[in-house]
Every structure is written in C-alpha cells, then in structure tokens.
Amino acid sequence: MPVLLCIGLSHKQVPIAVREQLAVATEDLPGRLARLRAMPAVREAMLLSTCNRVEVFAVADARNAADDVLRDLGPLAAEHALIRVEEEALLHLFRVAASLDSMVVGEAQIQGQVKEAHARAQEAGASGAALARAVSAALSAAKRVRTETAIARGVVSISSVAVRMAHKVLGDPSGRTVLLIGAGEMAQLAARELRAGGASEVLVANRSAAAAEALAKEVGGIAVGLGELAALLERADVVLCSTAAQQPLVTRDLVARASKVRRFRPLFFIDLAVPRNVDPAVNQLENVYVYDLDDLERVAAQNRDLRVQEVQRAEAIVREEIVAYARAKQERAAVPVLGRLRAQAQALADAEVERTLALLGPLSERQQKSVRSMATAIVNKLLHRPTARLRGELGGPLADAAAELFGLQEGGDPEPTEREDPPPPASGEPPAASREPPGETGADVLPLTGRK
Amino acid sequence: MGNNPAMATLLVHIALVAYAAAAAAYLTWLVRPRERLVSAGRALLFTGLLLHLTSFAAAVSLSHGEGLARAGFGSDAWKGGQLFSLLAAATVAGYLALDLRYRLPVAGAFVAPVTVAVMVPAHLVHSGTRAIAPELIHSTALAVHVFSAAAGTAALALAFALSLLYLTSEKQLKSKQPGRLFARLPSLELIDRVGWHLSVWGFVFLSVAIATGSLVSHEASGSAFPIAPKEGFAVLAWALLAGLIQARLVAGWRGRRLALLVVAGFLLLVGTYAGLLAAPQHVSSAAAALIAPGRG
Numbered sequence: 001m002p003v004l005l006c007i008g009l010s011h012k013q014v015p016i017a018v019r020e021q022l023a024v025a026t027e028d029l030p031g032r033l034a035r036l037r038a039m040p041a042v043r044e045a046m047l048l049s050t051c052n053r054v055e056v057f058a059v060a061d062a063r064n065a066a067d068d069v070l071r072d073l074g075p076l077a078a079e080h081a082l083i084r085v086e087e088e089a090l091l092h093l094f095r096v097a098a099s100l101d102s103m104v105v106g107e108a109q110i111q112g113q114v115k116e117a118h119a120r121a122q123e124a125g126a127s128g129a130a131l132a133r134a135v136s137a138a139l140s141a142a143k144r145v146r147t148e149t150a151i152a153r154g155v156v157s158i159s160s161v162a163v164r165m166a167h168k169v170l171g172d173p174s175g176r177t178v179l180l181i182g183a184g185e186m187a188q189l190a191a192r193e194l195r196a197g198g199a200s201e202v203l204v205a206n207r208s209a210a211a212a213e214a215l216a217k218e219v220g221g222i223a224v225g226l227g228e229l230a231a232l233l234e235r236a237d238v239v240l241c242s243t244a245a246q247q248p249l250v251t252r253d254l255v256a257r258a259s260k261v262r263r264f265r266p267l268f269f270i271d272l273a274v275p276r277n278v279d280p281a282v283n284q285l286e287n288v289y290v291y292d293l294d295d296l297e298r299v300a301a302q303n304r305d306l307r308v309q310e311v312q313r314a315e316a317i318v319r320e321e322i323v324a325y326a327r328a329k330q331e332r333a334a335v336p337v338l339g340r341l342r343a344q345a346q347a348l349a350d351a352e353v354e355r356t357l358a359l360l361g362p363l364s365e366r367q368q369k370s371v372r373s374m375a376t377a378i379v380n381k382l383l384h385r386p387t388a389r390l391r392g393e394l395g396g397p398l399a400d401a402a403a404e405l406f407g408l409q410e411g412g413d414p415e416p417t418e419r420e421d422p423p424p425p426a427s428g429e430p431p432a433a434s435r436e437p438p439g440e441t442g443a444d445v446l447p448l449t450g451r452k
Numbered sequence: 453m454g455n456n457p458a459m460a461t462l463l464v465h466i467a468l469v470a471y472a473a474a475a476a477a478y479l480t481w482l483v484r485p486r487e488r489l490v491s492a493g494r495a496l497l498f499t500g501l502l503l504h505l506t507s508f509a510a511a512v513s514l515s516h517g518e519g520l521a522r523a524g525f526g527s528d529a530w531k532g533g534q535l536f537s538l539l540a541a542a543t544v545a546g547y548l549a550l551d552l553r554y555r556l557p558v559a560g561a562f563v564a565p566v567t568v569a570v571m572v573p574a575h576l577v578h579s580g581t582r583a584i585a586p587e588l589i590h591s592t593a594l595a596v597h598v599f600s601a602a603a604g605t606a607a608l609a610l611a612f613a614l615s616l617l618y619l620t621s622e623k624q625l626k627s628k629q630p631g632r633l634f635a636r637l638p639s640l641e642l643i644d645r646v647g648w649h650l651s652v653w654g655f656v657f658l659s660v661a662i663a664t665g666s667l668v669s670h671e672a673s674g675s676a677f678p679i680a681p682k683e684g685f686a687v688l689a690w691a692l693l694a695g696l697i698q699a700r701l702v703a704g705w706r707g708r709r710l711a712l713l714v715v716a717g718f719l720l721l722v723g724t725y726a727g728l729l730a731a732p733q734h735v736s737s738a739a740a741a742l743i744a745p746g747r748g
C-alpha cells in the first residue's frame with residue numbers, strides 16, 4: 001500500500017540561518033526532483049522550497065523511503081527535519097496550502113507556491129495521479145478557507161509588516177529614499193507600498209542592468225547599478241533586499257562607512273532573501289536596523305494571535321476537507337468492484353437471454369424486448385442491496401469480500417463499465433490523467449478504512 | 453474669588469482631580485486603545501491646567517501686586533510644594549502644546565501620572581517659609597529667572613520623557629521583540645526630532661535662567677557666581693546640554709546617544725532642585741522667593 005510522506009523543515013523548526021543553507025534554487029529543482037524520482041521506493045515526489053520551508057512530499061512504497069529522502073536533503077536537514085507519514089503528512093499538506101502553517105497565517109502567496117511546486121514536479125515527471133489528487137484537494141480546501149473565514153481579512157503580509165516597521169523607525173515615508181536590491185515579489189510589494197506612502201524615490205539595483213530597468217518601470221523607480229552599492233547606502237533610508245545571492249551583499253563594514261557619511265541618519269534594512277543578503281551583524285550598528293524574515297514573523301505573530309478564532313474555523317474546514325478527501329478516495333476504491341460486479345451479472349444475463357430466445361423460436365420485437373427487460377430487472381433487483389451496501393460502506397472489507405466472492409479481481413474479465421473519476425484538477429492545470437507518467441498506478445495515498 | 457485665599461487652594465484641588473482623571477484616561481488608553489480616551493485625557497488635562505493657572509491668578513491677586521515672584525505662592529496651604537506646582541503646570545502646558553502639533557498620547561500617559569505624582573506631595577509637604585530679600589520683590593530679573601527656569605525645566609522634563617520612550621522603543625526594535633505597548637509608541641524619528649527640539653528650547657531657557665539667576669544673586673548678595681550645589685548642578689546641566697547640541701550639529705549624533713545625554717542632563721537639573729530644597733540656607737534670594745514667597 002503506497003504511503004504519503006512529508007519530510008522537511010520550516011520556520012517552525014529552524015531559524016533562517018539554517019533555512020538559508022537548505023534552500024533549493026529554482027534552477028536546481030529538476031535535478032533534485034530527478035534524484036527523488038530515482039529512489040527505488042519513491043513513486044511520486046514534489047519539493048516545496050520557499051523562504052519559510054524546504055519540504056518533500058512523496059508517495060512511496062514504504063515508510064522507510066523517508067530515510068532516503070532525508071539523506072538526500074543533507075546532514076543539516078537531517079538534524080532538524082520532521083518526518084510525517086500518511087494522515088499526518090496529508091494534514092500538513094492541507095494546512096500548508098491553507099496558509100495555516102505560514103509565517104503570516106492567511107497570506108495568499110503559499111497557495112501559488114504549492115501550485116508551482118507541483119507543476120515543477122509534473123514537468124520533471126516526478127508527480128503522478130496520487131500527488132495530483134492530494135495537492136488538488138489541499139488547494140480546494142485552501143480556497144474554502146479563504147472564502148469562508150476572515151482569516152485573510154486584514155491579514156498582515158510580510159511586506160506590509162516590513163513597511164510598518166519602516167514607519168516605526170523612520171516615521172512618515174515622505175521624502176525618503178527606498179533602495180530595492182533584487183526582484184523578489186515581497187520586496188516589490190513593500191517598495192510599491194512605500195512609494196504610495198510618499199517615498200520620494202525608489203532606486204532599483206540589480207546585477208543585470210536590463211532587469212533593473214524593467215523592474216524600475218514596474219515600481220515607478222530609477223534603475224541603478226549594484227556596483228554603486230556603497231554610495232547607494234549613503235543615500236537610502238530603507239533598503240529592501242531580495243536577491244538570490246548566496247553570500248551577504250551588505251556587510252557590517254560597508255554600512256559602518258556609509259553610516260558615518262550619512263551622519264548617523266537612521267537606516268532600515270528589510271532582508272527578505274533566503275539566504276540573507278544583509279549580514280546580521282549590521283543590526284549592531286547604531287541607528288541601523290535589520291529585519292529578516294524571522295524577525296518580521298515575530299511581529300506578524302501578534303497579528304496572528306488576534307485572529308485565533310478565524311484560525312480555529314479554518315482548521316475545522318481543513319479537517320472537514322480531509323474527511324471528504326478520504327471519503328472520495330474510498331468511493332473511488334469501491335466503484336471498480338461495483339462496476340465489475342454489475343458488468344459480470346449483466347453479461348451473464350445477456351448470455352442467458354440470447355440462449356433462451358434461440359430456444360423459444362421467432363418472437364416479435366416487443367416480446368424480445370420484454371424478455372431482455374425481465375433479465376435486466378432481475379439483475380438490478382438482485383444487485384440492488386449489495387450495491388447500496390458497497391456504496392454506503394465506501395468499499396472497505398466488504399468490497400474486498402465481494403471481489404473475492406464473485407471473482408472480480410482487478411484486471412479480470414469483464415472490463416468494468418464504470419471508470420474511476422479523474423481527480424479535480426487544480427485551477428489552471430491540465431487534467432491529472434493526462435499528466436500521469438506512463439506506468440503510474442495512480443494509487444491513492446490515504447489508506448481506506450479497514451484496509452490499512 | 454480673589455478675596456478668598458481658600459479659593460486658590462480649592463481650584464488647585466479641583467485641578468489635581470482633573471489631572472488624576474486625565475492620568476486614568478491615558479493609562480486606560482495604553483491597555484485599551486480607544487480614541488475617546490485620548491480625547492478625554494486631553495480635555496481633562498486642559499481643564500486641570502486652566503484651573504491651575506486660575507489658582508495662580510487668584511494667588512497673584514491676593515499678593516496685592518507685590519511682584520510676579522509671588523504668583524501661586526500666596527496661600528499658606530502651598531508652602532513647600534509650590535515650586536513643584538509651578539513646574540507641573542508648566543510641564544502640562546508644554547505637553548498640551550506638543551500634543552497639539554504632534555499628537556503624542558503616549559507622552560500624555562507619562563506626563564499626566566507624573567504631574568499627579570508631583571502635585572500630591574506638593575499638597576502634603578509643609579516646609580518652613582523663608583523671606584524674600586526686600587530688594588528683589590519688584591525685580592524683573594527674578595521674574596524672568598523664575599519663569600525661564602520653569603519653562604526650561606518643563607521642556608527638559610518632556611525631553612526626558614521622550615528620551616525614555618526612545619530608549620524603550622529602540623531597544624524593542626533592536627531586539628526584534630516588540631512589547632505589548634509597541635503599537636502605541638510613535639516612530640523613533642518623531643521621538644528623536646521632538647526630543648531634540650525640546651532639548652534646544654530647554655537649553656535656551658536654562659541659559660536665560662542661569663544668566664538672570666546670576667543677576668538676581670548679584671542684586672541680593674553681591675556675588676554673581678555663588679558656589680552652591682544648586683548653581684553647580686545647573687551649570688553642569690547647562691554644559692551637558694551645550695555638549696549635546698554641539699554633538700548633534702557638528703558630529704551628527706542622534707538617537708540613542710542623544711537620548712542618554714538628555715536623560716543625564718535632566719537628572720543634573722533634578723540635582724539643581726534637590727540642591728535648592730536640601731540647602732535652603734545657601735540658596736539665593738530668588739530661590740528663596742520660589743519656595744517661600746508667603747512672607748515678603
């Protein structure tokens with residue numbers, strides 16, 4: 001029986017200093033997914049790497065496949081990672097998608113990130129029907145949470161928390177200079193918000209001049225070269241960092257020198273990058289403040305506390321959706337047995353009708369129709385109660401017993417007349433069936449009741 | 453009203469009740485941030501101040517025009533604490549002016565309770581009365597000295613309050629651990645800017661107070677620079693504030709460093725008043741006039 005696994009860590013287990021060492025760059029994803037797919041016990045896998053988490057969701061033949069995945073994540077991850085299995089893994093997937101496990105509960109970005117991670121896994125041929133169904137159900141649950149609760153109402157996104165903290169340090173942004181380094185989405189949002197709040201100029205620095213120009217147009221700023229960073233730090237009041245650089249771009253010495261030139265005017269760094277772009281030691285300098293993602297989470301947590309009731313409602317919705325998911329899966333398991341049972345009975349009845357009609361000699365069209373109807377009615381009446389019981393009990397041991405009793409094992413003859421419903425596709429995704437790699441079984445990930 | 457000495461005392465009592473109610477409103481606002489509480493606190497402080505100033509006017513009318521130095525000190529009930537009464541009124545007036553411009557309710561939550569804390573002992577303390585030198589009764593220098601000292605002290609008291617706010621807020625921002633009241637604190641930039649302006653005003657008033665105090669001392673005792681704890685602390689506070697202004701203008705100091713200097717400067721000023729009260733036999737006639745004007 002395939003099992004769903006979740007192996008990884010998030011902002012809840014480790015600080016940003018650890019996460020930044022484990023983050024998987026976009027260009028490395030196909031390779032990492034190929035490695036996961038190549039593991040003998042792993043049938044399907046997807047890797048969710050965001051600023052706040054590095055987690056692998058996998059459908060595997062056995063639980064011990066988690067050890068292989070853990071080894072692949074590296075020794076640092078192995079030290080801190082959590083392994084979740086089956087129901088626990090499924091619950092985690094649903095909670096992550098519903099933004100209940102986010103730094104800022106209720107933020108919408110995580111839904112897109114889950115969708116994106118799954119799409120990448122499909123592109124790499126690592127995800128099949130089982131993961132597609134689980135992810136799709138998780139995203140549906142997330143959508144329900146957003147529409148049926150006020151969890152997202154008044155939500156303080158990381159970017160708005162960052163802007164609020166900038167206000168706390170610098171007051172009114174009017175006349176201030178904002179420096180945007182990198183093209184991260186959250187940093188762009190924060191820059192736009194500061195611009196709307198009255199910031200006099202937004203300077204956009206990027207490794208590529210063309211990218212800086214394009215981004216500057218988007219945020220209504222001025223493109224500048226990253227090579228002028230020292231001079232830019234003398235000019236800026238708020239610095240938003242979100243580059244993919246693996247080493248800090250902004251060092252203590254650089255800021256200390258700039259601070260003297262700027263006569264100790266306050267300087268506020270918002271570091272939204274993982275790995276971090278600003279050396280944490282910069283925060284020790286006088287009148288200089290550095291907030292990274294974990295710091296912003298602490299502030300956002302206050303907001304989260306205020307919405308405890310909404311979070312509880314959202315958790316209830318997630319639980320309901322998980323029950324519905326499990327039920328649907330069990331129904332899918334029961335339907336093939338029913339289909340095969342009906343097909344077998346109908347085939348037998350049809351054969352007997354044909355033989356009887358041959359023995360009776362010439363009959364009118366109406367008489368022949370009556371005989372066929374009678375046979376079908378007998379089949380229907382005979383199968384009515386068993387069908388109702390199998391549907392009512394969602395398969396389970398009864399489905400196994402029926403299959404055994406009537407010789408209805410999968411792959412046997414005749415072919416089932418009812419087909420398994422394809423999973424509801426996530427919005428914007430092609431149907432799961434068309435994405436399934438050849439040879440995939442499409443096994444469900446949550447065991448049926450009584451069939452564990 | 454002016455013919456009844458008890459009226460001035462009664463007015464101060466009512467003012468004190470208003471200050472206490474304002475303090476309650478501001479402190480409640482810290483716990484439950486309702487705008488109505490701030491409006492109520494502001495209105496109560498303003499009412500208290502009006503009553504307080506009216507009590508001063510009543511006292512002046514009772515002094516039969518014997519000089520501004522007697523303002524607010526004519527009542528027997530206000531002997532030892534009348535100095536604090538004047539300083540409290542000046543601080544409340546300064547706060548209301550600041551609040552009008554910058555909206556700083558969190559400073560109100562500091563000023564109102566401190567005003568009550570200063571005014572209550574001012575009611576209870578009964579110190580001995582001291583004579584004002586006859587030659588100072590009509591001295592303009594004494595009047596300017598008293599009011600510039602009061603204004604300077606009020607400005608520096610407010611700067612001190614803002615510096616404490618700055619240090620608290622800055623610590624929370626640096627440690628990334630915002631406290632429960634963090635949301636009520638104004639921006640560091642605003643606290644720093646207002647604190648700086650108040651420090652400059654405090655320095656200006658203190659300079660005038662020291663200069664006029666020297667004149668008053670010369671008129672009373674013939675010595676322009678008497679050696680006494682009060683004068684020593686005042687000069688130290690003045691020098692520290694001068695250094696603070698120099699550091700800001702020349703070296704660009706601001707924020708935490710400046711806040712610490714303001715705290716130190718205000719504590720030295722407190723030392724001045726402690727010197728004034730602890731060693732009355734050494735203080736100038738002007739100081740004696742401040743603390744015991746009842747007997748001309």
